[in-house]
Each structure stands twice: as C-alpha cells, then as structure tokens.
Amino acid sequence: MAVVDARDVSLTFQTADGPVHALKDVSLRIEKGDFVSFIGPSGCGKTTFLRTIAALEKPTGGNLSVNGMTTDEARRKRAYGYVFQAPGLYPWRTISGNISLPLEIMGFSKADRQARVARVLELVELAGFGGKFPWQLSGGMQQRASIARALAFDADILLMDEPFGALDEIVRDRLNEALLELWRKTGKTIGFVTHSIPEAVYLSTRIVVMSPRPGRITRIIESTLPRERPLEIRDTPEFIRIAQEVREGLREGHSYD
Numbered sequence: 001m002a003v004v005d006a007r008d009v010s011l012t013f014q015t016a017d018g019p020v021h022a023l024k025d026v027s028l029r030i031e032k033g034d035f036v037s038f039i040g041p042s043g044c045g046k047t048t049f050l051r052t053i054a055a056l057e058k059p060t061g062g063n064l065s066v067n068g069m070t071t072d073e074a075r076r077k078r079a080y081g082y083v084f085q086a087p088g089l090y091p092w093r094t095i096s097g098n099i100s101l102p103l104e105i106m107g108f109s110k111a112d113r114q115a116r117v118a119r120v121l122e123l124v125e126l127a128g129f130g131g132k133f134p135w136q137l138s139g140g141m142q143q144r145a146s147i148a149r150a151l152a153f154d155a156d157i158l159l160m161d162e163p164f165g166a167l168d169e170i171v172r173d174r175l176n177e178a179l180l181e182l183w184r185k186t187g188k189t190i191g192f193v194t195h196s197i198p199e200a201v202y203l204s205t206r207i208v209v210m211s212p213r214p215g216r217i218t219r220i221i222e223s224t225l226p227r228e229r230p231l232e233i234r235d236t237p238e239f240i241r242i243a244q245e246v247r248e249g250l251r252e253g254h255s256y257d
C-alpha cells in the first residue's frame with residue numbers, strides 16, 4: 001500500500017480575481033521510505049500539494065489517500081510531522097519546551113514527553129541544548145529544533161516545506177547531510193519542497209518537477225544514486241546527469257507569460 005496515493009488531484013481556489021488552478025490532475029504514489037522532493041517555479045503548487053497531503057487543504061477534485069485513509073483520518077492518527085519554512089519556535093519557551101508543546105496538546109504524559117524530547121534532540125544533534133531559548137541558537141540549530149518538534153510524536157511521514165531555504169550554503173550542506181542520516185536511521189517517508197536543484201538531487205529517491213498555471217507535475221525523475229551519499233557525490237557524473245534532467249524538466253514546464 002502506498003503511503004500517499006494521489007489520483008488526478010485538483011485544487012482550484014476561488015479568488016476575487018477569478019479561479020486559481022493551484023493543482024490540476026496531480027497523480028503520484030509515494031511509497032514507504034521514499035524521499036520525494038518537489039521542485040518548480042514559484043506558484044506551481046508545491047506548498048499546496050504538501051498542505052493537501054497534510055489535510056490542511058481540501059482537493060476540489062480527484063482522490064487522495066494517506067496510509068489507505070482519508071487525509072483527515074490520517075491527521076487524526078498523527079501520520080504527519082510538518083516542518084515550515086521558518087522555524088516558528090516560541091521565544092518564551094526553551095527548545096525542550098517548544099518540542100514538548102505538541103506532545104502536551106496531544107496529552108502525552110510528562111515522563112513520556114521528557115523521554116521523547118531527549119530522543120529527538122539526540123537525533124538532530126542538539127542534545128545539551130534543550131534548556132536554551134531559541135534566540136540563543138543559530139538559524140540552522142533553530143531549524144533542527146523545529147525538525148525535532150515534527151519528529152517528537154513519531155509520525156511516519158515528514159512533510160518539509162523549504163526548511164533550509166533561508167540558510168547559508170555551508171549550513172544548508174550540513175543540514176542536508178544530517179537530514180539524510182536521520183532519514184536512513186528512522187526509515188521515515190519524506191516529502192520535501194525546494195527551489196534548489198542540487199538539494200533535490202542530493203536528498204531524493206524521486207524528484208517531482210512541477211509547472212504553474214495550472215499547477216501540475218511535468219516530470220518524475222527516479223534517482224539512481226545510492227542511499228549512502230557523501231556530499232562529494234555532487235561532483236560525480238551521475239549526480240550531474242540527474243541535475244541536468246531536472247533542469248530540462250524545469251525548462252520544459254516554464255512559460256514566460
């Protein structure tokens with residue numbers, strides 16, 4: 001059974017300026033343990049598709065199931081962790097307090113919360129920083145804390161909307177490596193939005209290229225890279241070939257109107 005099974009999913013927003021076709025006939029299967037990146041120009045529906053999977057938006061057409069359930073059911077079963085572009089940590093709470101907040105809302109016991117916070121801090125290599133406040137941490141560390149928060153209730157699926165877009169390249173490289181490591185350790189299924197071709201190629205088992213007006217999938221590229229990926233893999237002919245394929249896909253779907 002696919003983790004995400006989208007069949008001809010469409011979503012049209014009705015706006016004052018008329019309908020906006022954010023998604024049109026999007027069909028995609030995401031299998032357990034896949035790392036799927038969504039790439040495409042601004043407005044092609046990447047965020048909308050991620051939000052639709054997470055039951056934050058409702059499709060206006062087609063069928064979408066998650067773990068064989070409706071997206072609402074999957075959300076009630078805590079199938080998703082969601083990481084936003086900005087870390088969104090509360091400045092008056094410590095890092096541990098921020099990670100613990102969704103667990104408090106979900107009614108986890110104090111002992112369970114403490115154990116989970118300790119485990120995810122370790123996973124994102126922030127053990128020892130739980131007592132700090134967000135403003136005492138660098139941007140990259142804050143983003144790792146927000147990933148820890150999304151991991152704390154052990155959702156199968158991690159949905160990440162351009163989590164590293166605001167970070168400098170060196171920090172981004174490190175976090176990309178750390179994310180791959182975390183993915184290998186946990187076996188989670190990841191949906192990841194990015195504007196960066198190297199980031200998409202480095203991280204993904206599959207790269208979904210999208211195009212706007214209407215938002216649709218123009219290409220799905222299967223990665224032939226091994227799962228074990230040192231950063232230097234980016235200099236190999238295989239990596240460069242996949243990056244070229246993504247670039248061609250983007251060019252095909254690009255219109256200048």
Ligand SMILES: Nc1ncnc2c1ncn2[C@@H]1O[C@H](COP(=O)(O)OP(=O)(O)OP(=O)(O)O)[C@@H](O)[C@H]1O
Pocket residue numbers: 013014015020021022040041042043044045046047048049215
């Ligand atoms: N709530 C909404 N109401 C009306 N239109 C919306 C809404 N949300 C998104 N849209 C429109 O749907 C289209 C797709 O938006 P979306 O944010 O999914 O694109 P994106 O590919 O994630 O873009 P970006 O890379 O800029 O984040 C855009 O034209 C956007 O203006």
